Amino acid sequence: xNKETEIKLRxxxxxxxALREHALLKKRNKSGWQQRELYNQYYDTAxxxxxxxxxxxxxxxxxxxxxxTLKSRGQSVAGLSERNEWEWYLDSPTLDLGKLDDSCxxxxxxxxxxSELQPLFTTDFVRExxxxxxxxxxxxxxxxxxxxxxxxxxxxxxxxxCELELELRQGEPEALLELAEALAxxxxxxxxxxxxxxxxxxxFDADSYQLRLxxxxxxxxxxxxxxxxxxxxxxxxxxxxxxxxxxxxGHWRLLVDWVSQLAELRALLxxxxxxxxxxxxxxxxxxxxxxLDDWRPRLVAGFDDDSARQQAPAQFAEELAGTRWGHFSxxxxxxxxxxxxxxxxxxxxxxxxxxxxxxxLTRQLGDEAGALNLARYQQQPExxxxxxxxxxxxxxxxxxxxxxxxxxxxxxxxxxxSKLAELALRPLDAEQLVARRGQAHTVATxxxxxxxxx
Numbered sequence: 001x002n003k004e005t006e007i008k009l010r011x012x013x014x015x016x017x018a019l020r021e022h023a024l025l026k027k028r029n030k031s032g033w034q035q036r037e038l039y040n041q042y043y044d045t046a047x048x049x050x051x052x053x054x055x056x057x058x059x060x061x062x063x064x065x066x067x068x069t070l071k072s073r074g075q076s077v078a079g080l081s082e083r084n085e086w087e088w089y090l091d092s093p094t095l096d097l098g099k100l101d102d103s104c105x106x107x108x109x110x111x112x113x114x115s116e117l118q119p120l121f122t123t124d125f126v127r128e129x130x131x132x133x134x135x136x137x138x139x140x141x142x143x144x145x146x147x148x149x150x151x152x153x154x155x156x157x158x159x160x161x162c163e164l165e166l167e168l169r170q171g172e173p174e175a176l177l178e179l180a181e182a183l184a185x186x187x188x189x190x191x192x193x194x195x196x197x198x199x200x201x202x203x204f205d206a207d208s209y210q211l212r213l214x215x216x217x218x219x220x221x222x223x224x225x226x227x228x229x230x231x232x233x234x235x236x237x238x239x240x241x242x243x244x245x246x247x248x249x250g251h252w253r254l255l256v257d258w259v260s261q262l263a264e265l266r267a268l269l270x271x272x273x274x275x276x277x278x279x280x281x282x283x284x285x286x287x288x289x290x291x292l293d294d295w296r297p298r299l300v301a302g303f304d305d306d307s308a309r310q311q312a313p314a315q316f317a318e319e320l321a322g323t324r325w326g327h328f329s330x331x332x333x334x335x336x337x338x339x340x341x342x343x344x345x346x347x348x349x350x351x352x353x354x355x356x357x358x359x360x361l362t363r364q365l366g367d368e369a370g371a372l373n374l375a376r377y378q379q380q381p382e383x384x385x386x387x388x389x390x391x392x393x394x395x396x397x398x399x400x401x402x403x404x405x406x407x408x409x410x411x412x413x414x415x416x417x418s419k420l421a422e423l424a425l426r427p428l429d430a431e432q433l434v435a436r437r438g439q440a441h442t443v444a445t446x447x448x449x450x451x452x453x454x
Contacts, residue, residue, distance in 0.1 A: 223357070
């Protein structure tokens with residue numbers, strides 16, 4: 001068994017051509033670009049039980065060689081994935097079921113009749129590949145860079161394959177992100193947190209691609225630094241998957257959720273005080289603000305205007321044709337992997353980062369709720385929009401960490417605060433003023449709100 005650590009980056013044909021000549025890759029290219037054609041047949045049962053278990057089984061033809069491969073999905077965030085992989089060389093393109101024994105076969109599929117496995121879809125592509133190597137401090141990094149161009153074919157449907165795949169052969173995972181981030185700063189490369197196998201299954205069923213990652217399990221005694229990292233990884237991974245699926249099918253709700261989770265990530269970055277000094281996250285926050293400044297107005301327009309919704313997929317394709325979104329995703333991943341927010345913080349920041357989540361969160365939400373001063377916005381509802389950042393800081397922690405709060409009716413508090421935040425986003429008119437005033441009053445009378453502000 002091997003552990004595969006790689007990152008996939010969606011590209012265009014023009015970008016693939018530019019990568020072959022990119023100065024950074026040319027400088028570190030130790031082998032020159034080589035080419036091979038890869039034909040891949042994926043197998044599953046008619047009811048797609050392997051897909052349900054997050055397992056991919058294929059036979060690859062590489063020249064005159066046949067390779068049977070079994071992969072189990074591991075951790076995957078923002079395109080950076082770690083998976084277990086087993087390979088066996090075969091004499092013919094026929095599944096060898098005897099290789100699929102208990103040493104590799106998942107326990108969740110122990111009762112599966114393997115004779116029911118059948119060809120399901122193909123992923124055929126041309127791969128240009130090279131060994132990229134350089135010294136990183138006192139260690140050597142070796143990465144295989146692969147430019148893949150071809151198609152996924154399933155049940156009469158197809159999707160293009162056009163991507164850069166970077167696989168770590170030697171060194172630390174952070175080196176993958178450093179290389180990917182440097183390339184994405186100059187070329188439109190988007191982290192693509194979907195495997196070729198998942199694309200095949202998605203052609204059968206568009207909803208088979210899992211959009212929402214499981215929410216992190218947080219504990220009352222968990223250090224704030226660890227809780228923050230878990231939540232930030234979760235939100236970043238979710239935004240990436242939402243972007244991928246919206247690019248694929250253009251469903252409006254996916255765009256709404258993408259913008260919402262970008263806002264949550266922005267709120268999270270600014271909520272830690274001295275535990276995450278503002279200077280450490282400045283570049284990330286600037287890019288998030290620019291994304292939200294561009295996409296929130298389109299979202300607000302689309303709530304009441306169907307033509308705005310219809311224009312959004314083309315606008316999103318234009319976003320992906322630039323470098324902003326892809327570079328941000330990779331920069332944020334590297335920032336999280338290195339825990340950059342902990343660098344050069346004060347002793348007070350160190351203590352805060354090590355504080356138990358339950359104690360910190362109760363104080364933090366109490367401070368935010370008190371500073372919100374809802375009584376003012378019952379009198380001056382026209383000014384509520386200025387408090388949107390504070391509302392979003394409250395909401396992101398209430399949504400993802402409410403289980404560690406000893407506050408009554410937190411679900412209701414989250415729901416009513418969400419309504420208030422939505423009103424703060426809406427264009428202002430006489431009806432909205434009345435709605436804002438009434439909703440501010442509703443939140444102020446909740447038991448949970450009174451508990452936080454006492």
